[in-house]
Amino acid sequence: MTYCVGLRLDAGLIFMSDTRTNAGVDNISTVKKMHSWDIPGKRSIVIMTAGNLATTQSVISLLDERSKAPEDRKPSILEAPSMFQIAREVGRTLKEVIAANATTGMEADGAFGATMIVGGQIAGSAPRLFLIYPEGNFIEASDDTPFFQIGEAKYGKPILVRALRPEMSFEEALKLLMVSFDSTIKSNLSVGLPLDYIAYDADSLAIGHAARIEQDDPYYQAVSNGWGEALTLAFDQLPEFTFD
C-alpha cells in the first residue's frame, strides 16, 4: 500500500508521500513515489503515485521521456499550457498504461490500477491540485476540499479533517502531516518511513523545500513520541463521562 497527501494552502502546495512498496508482507522495499519537474521561473509540477508499481513507474517514465526528447515533446507536461491540461495528460497516460496491461474484465483492470495526485503552477496562473483516477478522469481541490489523500487514507484522515486550515504556515502543515502519517504508520504495516516531502511556495515557480525524512529523523521521532502524550492531554481536556 501507500499513503500520500497533497495540501492546497494559501501559502502554496505541500506534498508528502511514504516510500514503502510491498507485494505481500514478505516482499517489501523502498520506492520513491514523489516525482517533480520544473523549469525555474516558468512551471513546477509534482506527481505522487499510489497503486500498482509497474503501472505507476511506467506512467512516470512515459511522462519523463516525453519531457526530455524535444522531437517527441508533444504532448509533454513541460509544454502543456495549463495545469488542467497537465492533469489531462497524466490521466490519459495512466489510462493508456492500465489498458495496455489489463486483459478484459473489471478484475484485471483493478489489479493494474493506480491513483495519482498532481499539483503545481504555471507562470500566470494560480497553483492547482488534482486527484487522478485510474479511469483517467480527475477532480480538483477547492476551498471546501483543500486536500487529497491516496492509498491507505483512512487512518490519517480524522486529524486532517479536524486540524487542517488553508491559512496554516508550511511549518504547521508539515507538522500536521507528520501526525497524520504517524497515525497511519502505527496502524498499517504497508505504509512506512522514510517520507518524502515537497513544499511549493505559491508563485515561486521552483521546487523549494524538498527533503526526505528518515527513520531516525529526530523531529519525526519527537512528533511520534510526543503525540501519544499530547493526545492524553487533549483527552483529559474533555468533560468526564458519568453514568446517569
Next chain:
Amino acid sequence: MTYCVGLRLDAGLIFMSDTRTNAGVDNISTVKKMHSWDIPGKRSIVIMTAGNLATTQSVISLLDERSKAPEDRKPSILEAPSMFQIAREVGRTLKEVIAANATTGMEADGAFGATMIVGGQIAGSAPRLFLIYPEGNFIEASDDTPFFQIGEAKYGKPILVRALRPEMSFEEALKLLMVSFDSTIKSNLSVGLPLDYIAYDADSLAIGHAARIEQDDPYYQAVSNGWGEALTLAFDQLPEFTFD
C-alpha cells in the same frame, strides 16, 4: 457500513455500536446492531454485528429462537458451558446462514458476509471477548490486543491504539469510545448516531449499564465539539517544525 468496538478492560467489557444501515446512500435506516442475553447470576452475553443485514438478523433470530424454545434448546447460547462454546455456536450459525444464502463462488459469499463481536461471562470463568469471522472461525482478545473493531474500523483506530489502557475506568473508556466513534462519523456517512453501549462489570453476571446515545445527547455533543479544540491544544504541544 457499521462501526462497532468491543473493549476488554480490567473492570469488565464494554461494547459500543452505531445504528446506521444502508443499501446505497439513498437508502439508510436505523437498526440496532447490539444484542444481549442474560440469566442474572449465571451468564451475560453480548453480540454486535456488522455486514449484510439479512445475514446478521437471521443469525440473531436463530440464536434467539434457540434460546427461547426449551425443547429445541440444544445448542443454545444460554446453555453452552463456556464462552468459547458460545463463540463456536455463533460462528457455526453465521457460517450456516451465509452458506444458505450464497450461491457458489467467492463473490457471492462476500456479498452475504458478516462479522461479529461476541463477549460476556459465564459464572465461574473470566469475561471473554471474541471476534467471529464470516468463515465461522474466531479469535479472542488478549492483553496484547484488548479490543476488536468491526465495520468501518480504520478512522477510529489510531486513537484507540494510542490511548486505550486496560486499567481505564468504564467512564474513561466510554469517553474514549465516543472520540473514536466521532472521528469515524465525521469521516464516513455510512456510520451514524444514535450509538448503543453496554458496559459489563466483571463478575456482575448481569447486563449493567446499557443505554442509547441520541443525536442530541449533550455529553456526546460536548465531546464532539470539544475534541477539535482539544486536538488543537495537543497539536500545539508538539515541537515546531523548522526547515533546515
